[in-house]
Amino acid sequence: MSGDHSHNDDRIDCGSRVNDSHKHKDKYKDKEHKHKDHKKDKEREKSKHGSSDHKDSSDKKHRDKEREKMKHKDGSTDKHKHKDKEKRKEEKMKSIDGKIKKEKENGFASPPHMKSEPEDDFYHSPKHEKSLKRERDDDNDSEFKPKKIKTENDKKAKKRKQQDDDDEDIKPKKTKNKKGEVTDGKKKGKKEPEEKWKWWEEERYTDGSKWRFLEHKGPVFAPPYEPVPSNVKFYYDGKHMRLSPQAEEVATFFAKMLDHDYTTKDIFRKNFFKDWRKEMTSEEKATITDLKKCNFAEMNEYFKAQSEARKAMSKEEKLKIKEENERILQEYGFCIMDNHKERIANFRIEPPGLFRGRGDHPKMGMLKRRIRPEDIIINCSKDSKHPKPPPGTKWKEVRHDNKVTWLVSWTENIQGSIKYIMLNPSSRIKGEKDWQKYETARRLKSCVDRLRAQYRDDWKSKEMRIRQRAVALYFIDKLALRAGNEKEEGETADTVGCCSLRVEHIKLYPEKDGQEYVVEFDFLGKDSIRYYNKVPVEKRVYKNLQLFMENKEPDDDLFDRLNTSILNKHLQELMDGLTAKVFRTYNASITLQQQLKELTSPDENIPAKILSYNRANRAVAILCNHQRAPPKTFEKSMQNLQTKIDAKKDQLSDARRELKSAKADAKVRRDEKSKKAVETKKKAVQRIEEQLMKLEVQATDREENKQIALGTSKLNYLDPRISVAWCKKWGIPIEKIYNKTQREKFAWAIDMADEDFEF
């Protein structure tokens, strides 16, 4: 039920947004084919057109739908071709953002800047400046050194140092020992207060390399298939049928999902059945010709029973499993990268199963095949102990590419894309990048006014492509839309972002709900999450949209002369390191900061402040359209809360009644005792009222959060230093905001931001 996103049905409005993607999907489903054909048309058309229109039409594949339109477009474009060039030059000139091209070449768009970036100095307190500058030679090593590999590691370290020294043009310096305070740190699960490595106080590589030394144990493979016991039967057309192990394994994948909505979907069933048949013996293939006649019920029950049994295991058994998992984690869950032991994010190879694409995915149900050592590419340093493939097997390849961060990769069979094993977010390599991301966003902050002025100006451009670019950018900025790369037709669900919006995704209203020039957005974005929003826009934008939509079919691209690559190229010229997604980061972070300022009341207590924080967080989540399916238990927990509220209400009216009668009583008796009784009852009423209010606030809060996911923005869009600074400023323990994992990921921010950090 979740994978198919039909739950979107129930998603409610966030503000003016309504969620209802299921209906939408249906809508799009109808269109799918049409759209497809259409694109083909476009393609065909494209090749027909000669060089004269290459400028326009080749910009974007599947653009030009009708020749008529083409003429229209071409006309305007050709006319302004040279102008265009001029403009570009101008733009280039303008972009004297003092950026260092060199860094770009290095693949470090901005982080290494730390040093050279004026903004940094500007924003950081002196204390931090220091760390930013990375007093490099500060002999500071010490950290981890797990006992086991200690010596070996030391050797390696030396080796590495040596290397570095030999490499002239490699700046990064290696960690050395600071003050000789050798921590005996081990990850060994022991509670030893391991000295944390502050990678953020060290220099970064500026040559585009990601590491000097990398050693790991390779991936953990999925456990081999265990056939179901023979008493667990599969029936075809009512008759028991014994399946070959291969066919049986795939059957179990389906059987396990019987309760899932996926198995009711035609595409899923069709894809599954097709792939399942490929695994069958010829006899099986001959017999099993109709999925509807397959009865997996016993298998399904068996797996349910298994998981019940697992739950019911004794403490000891559970502990045993836990320990075994811990062992595997210790062995495979870490790697050594440049002197430090770092946690690997996903060291387990994805097990085989049925592909669970999101939304209306054309490939859902396909068999995701088992990954074998022969599929695996290992990446590690030459001078490391290479991981060993399981006995009797070989790796596909072992390479030593320090320009990338992954340790293991393989090609997945559904989309043919590459999957990677990489490090944990707490690792240096991820952390640096994350930090860098926020620094880029902060640089945008310092020039966003200029940029906004520019795109507003471009709304008036004589060139269509510039207007489109400017309007798209406006959407990205104002609405935090994603860039919207084009996607391969038929390979994925039909979802869009800004540049790939189609005419059918917006509606224009000259006047709506008392507002002028309203644009109604309604489309499926990433993960087929519906984006629905009504926004009043500037008249010029409105007029431009009308122009863009002229003579187009609903399934034509709105921005037919724009794609993400054009847009990003433009952005790059405006600011070094600027891409469409930086706007999301920037707008998310700046919104948090501003909302925190607005919502935090100094004299409120901690819970109230935290509520404010969550509200600020929620504002960002709404901006970024981060939704979730209402938790399964939502209704129930809401009900429970409501029961509590009702009970409270009853209690309150009881208390009130008592108060009333006490008052009456007092009136009659007119003695001290009864007066006191009245006071007591009054107090009781007040207390209960308060409690009731609290509960109601809690309910509101929960309700507000029903389909809003705060996690994504917290983890990916909000500069953690804003939160850290806020906590410090108001004396809120950081644990109230970030859990353990989050604190690990944001260790750099927690360490470096003080209360006056400004994004």
Next chain:
DNA sequence: TACCGTACTTAGAAAAACGTAT
């Protein structure tokens, strides 16, 4: 400049772990 492959970030669901009430 379209196109493709690659690398890496972002995303919500599902599973597992945890805490608490019964």
Next chain:
DNA sequence: ATACGTTTTTCTAAGTACGGTA
């Protein structure tokens, strides 16, 4: 102890972006 609800962790799909190539 068990059931139950909540929080955290895991999982992997789905994006963005970019560079090389023809």
